[in-house]
Amino acid sequence: MTTPLAPPSHGLDIVDTGDGRMIISMGPQHPSTHGVLQVITELEGETVVRADPEIGYLHTGIEKSAENLFWTQASTVIERMDYLSPLSNACCFIMGVERLLGITNDIPVRAQQARVMLCELHRIASHCVWLGTGGIDLGAISGFFYAFDLRERILDLTELSGGARMHPNYLRIGGLRDDLPAGFLGKVDELIAMYYPRMRELRALLQKNPILQDRMIDVGIINADDAIAWGLTGPSLRATGVPYDVRRAFPYSGYEQYEFDVVTRTEGDAYARFMVRLDEMDQSMRIIEQVRKQLEAPGPVMIADTKFAPPPKETIALSMEALIHHFKIVSESFRVPPGDVYQAIEGPRGELGYYIVSNGDNRPWRVRTRPPSMYNLQVLKKIAVGEYIADMVVMIGSLDPVFGEVDR
Amino acid sequence: MPSSQTPPAGGTALDPTAVRPDIDDARILRVVPGEVRATLERLKSEGFALLLDIGGADYPGREPRFDVVYHLIRLASGARTVADVGTPERVRVLCGVTEAEPLVPTVSDLWPAADWAEREVYDLFGIRFSGHPDLRRIQMPVEWEGHPLRKDYPLRGPAREKSPRPAFALKSNVAAGTPASGKTAAALQRQIAAARGQTPKGEPK
Numbered sequence: 001m002t003t004p005l006a007p008p009s010h011g012l013d014i015v016d017t018g019d020g021r022m023i024i025s026m027g028p029q030h031p032s033t034h035g036v037l038q039v040i041t042e043l044e045g046e047t048v049v050r051a052d053p054e055i056g057y058l059h060t061g062i063e064k065s066a067e068n069l070f071w072t073q074a075s076t077v078i079e080r081m082d083y084l085s086p087l088s089n090a091c092c093f094i095m096g097v098e099r100l101l102g103i104t105n106d107i108p109v110r111a112q113q114a115r116v117m118l119c120e121l122h123r124i125a126s127h128c129v130w131l132g133t134g135g136i137d138l139g140a141i142s143g144f145f146y147a148f149d150l151r152e153r154i155l156d157l158t159e160l161s162g163g164a165r166m167h168p169n170y171l172r173i174g175g176l177r178d179d180l181p182a183g184f185l186g187k188v189d190e191l192i193a194m195y196y197p198r199m200r201e202l203r204a205l206l207q208k209n210p211i212l213q214d215r216m217i218d219v220g221i222i223n224a225d226d227a228i229a230w231g232l233t234g235p236s237l238r239a240t241g242v243p244y245d246v247r248r249a250f251p252y253s254g255y256e257q258y259e260f261d262v263v264t265r266t267e268g269d270a271y272a273r274f275m276v277r278l279d280e281m282d283q284s285m286r287i288i289e290q291v292r293k294q295l296e297a298p299g300p301v302m303i304a305d306t307k308f309a310p311p312p313k314e315t316i317a318l319s320m321e322a323l324i325h326h327f328k329i330v331s332e333s334f335r336v337p338p339g340d341v342y343q344a345i346e347g348p349r350g351e352l353g354y355y356i357v358s359n360g361d362n363r364p365w366r367v368r369t370r371p372p373s374m375y376n377l378q379v380l381k382k383i384a385v386g387e388y389i390a391d392m393v394v395m396i397g398s399l400d401p402v403f404g405e406v407d408r
Numbered sequence: 409m410p411s412s413q414t415p416p417a418g419g420t421a422l423d424p425t426a427v428r429p430d431i432d433d434a435r436i437l438r439v440v441p442g443e444v445r446a447t448l449e450r451l452k453s454e455g456f457a458l459l460l461d462i463g464g465a466d467y468p469g470r471e472p473r474f475d476v477v478y479h480l481i482r483l484a485s486g487a488r489t490v491a492d493v494g495t496p497e498r499v500r501v502l503c504g505v506t507e508a509e510p511l512v513p514t515v516s517d518l519w520p521a522a523d524w525a526e527r528e529v530y531d532l533f534g535i536r537f538s539g540h541p542d543l544r545r546i547q548m549p550v551e552w553e554g555h556p557l558r559k560d561y562p563l564r565g566p567a568r569e570k571s572p573r574p575a576f577a578l579k580s581n582v583a584a585g586t587p588a589s590g591k592t593a594a595a596l597q598r599q600i601a602a603a604r605g606q607t608p609k610g611e612p613k
Contacts, residue, residue, distance in 0.1 A: 055524075059547040064556055068563055099431055224485035228457045231521030241491050244458075244483055248496060250433070262490050338421035339428035342479060342500060344460075355463055355477060359421040368463035370479065375461075378524050407547060 014260030031226045032137045032294040032393035037067045051384035058212050066367040079167045082405040084129050085122035088347040091169045096343030096356045097173050100336050111209040113176035117291040120284040125154040134397035138215050150188050175302035205242050216271035220383040220395035231375035234350025238264045239272035246346035247370035258287045270398035290356030333362040377401040422470045434498035444503045445513040456480040464526035464533040466559045472504035514540040534555035
């Protein structure tokens with residue numbers, strides 16, 4: 001390990017080190033860093049000799065906040081970590097709490113299917129942001145509009161189901177807040193119908209674009225051994241050839257019944273990561289098509305156990321018991337038996353995990369996130385060395401960090 | 409349908425990690441700081457090549473007070489098919505750390521992934537990692553005091569002194585009689601009326 005570069009307070013100046021090298025700071029307001037990332041780089045000519053990413057500019061103390069909220073409230077702040085796919089965060093946290101409660105096997109099938117569908121929709125939406133903004137980093141403006149149009153339609157579906165476009169807080173411990181609304185499946189059908197033509201357009205615009213290929217092929221290469229040592233997961237790991245996908249390795253929420261391929265590439269460069277994510281979107285759409293058929297069958301979406309499920313709204317005006325019960329759940333939440341659990345799901349960026357500790361209270365004792373973005377971003381210290389400074393934006397884009405999650 | 413489980417009396421478990429090891433699919437190992445490096449080295453040589461995460465937890469009242477939690481997974485870099493990966497084994501190593509000597513040997517030389525994770529545990533819990541090449545704060549500003557995820561760290565800082573009201577006239581100031589600027593309501597109304605070219609109400613023409 002080398003000695004650290006200048007701390008961030010000094011990083012805003014361009015420093016001539018005297019031996020022909022130069023230390024410059026990129027960010028934290030750089031438009032191509034996808035958030036508030038500062039990379040302090042030591043350059044020799046145009047070549048990066050050392051890169052030291054500085055994070056923490058978006059630290060909001062979400063883990064501390066979650067410790068001071070009820071179990072039922074904590075998922076609202078947890079959704080705000082990875083703000084590009086909020087439902088993945090909520091889904092993972094809620095499944096961890098359900099394991100602590102011992103009710104994992106009691107979750108209604110329809111709720112599990114809806115969770116799978118929403119998580120996969122959000123995976124596509126998140127990859128759309130990566131695809132659009134990643135293209136902009138390389139000068140491909142048009143792809144952005146095609147990708148964000150697709151994302152808008154997924155956010156419309158999120159709004160339809162949960163009432164909000166970004167952080168619907170739609171998933172609940174024990175199931176879903178409400179059943180999927182009438183017309184939801186019709187909108188999903190519309191999305192499925194427009195998805196494949198849109199992806200053909202996007203692929204025509206970006207995948208075979210010679211400028212993009214020139215910028216991405218053989219840039220930011222990492223091999224499988226290093227990828228594992230640096231803690232890479234998700235598309236970044238699969239681009240090195242290791243087909244580790246939590247949906248296949250530790251199936252949850254009924255993923256074992258869906259057909260999809262774990263996409264891998266072996267090159268380990270920025271283009272391999274690009275292709276893995278593109279192909280993964282198609283696999284997500286395959287899962288969505290399968291879940292959409294299953295969701296035809298109606299059924300309950302919330303656990304029958306009234307300890308976790310608040311009474312239906314219409315009974316509150318009619319029954320004193322329902323009113324008291326509703327009041328107790330809202331004002332006190334419920335207690336979770338003591339214990340600790342690690343729950344992981346395959347988020348859009350890799351293994352998203354929650355290490356949740358309960359001491360038996362109605363609030364979590366500790367909520368530790370395993371943030372895939374943070375570990376993926378850390379590898380920039382390795383892959384940037386020897387590359388051109390101009391390719392830094394390519395590498396940051398190909399790692400797809402979300403700073404709400406990196407900094408939490 | 410009544411619940412099958414009886415809730416505990418509430419918030420009483422001093423060490424929740426010792427209560428129900430069976431609910432997790434991970435193998436759980438408890439070590440002291442003196443053994444943690446040897447244990448992790450051994451696990452790495454057994455094939456637990458992917459260090460997923462290092463986190464911290466604070467249990468005031470328990471001895472040792474802190475836990476440093478390592479999550480590992482057995483994953484071979486040579487795996488090329490989903491069947492090769494299979495269902496990898498998970499291991500969780502819990503290392504108890506005392507408040508008097510919050511010091512754990514680093515593993516950042518074994519796994520480069522541990523670099524930022526250990527910095528974060530240091531930043532948020534104040535647990536130091538001996539041998540770490542660059543142990544400084546990562547999330548909080550460098551000049552920050554205290555370690556926010558400790559349980560005795562307050563959720564909110566000291567109340568800020570009330571900032572003085574701006575000196576310009578507010579409607580509420582006018583209604584309240586004497587605004588912060590020291591001008592009375594009547595004086596302000598005169599000023600406003602003069603600006604509009606009117607005669608103030610209630611004053612003789």
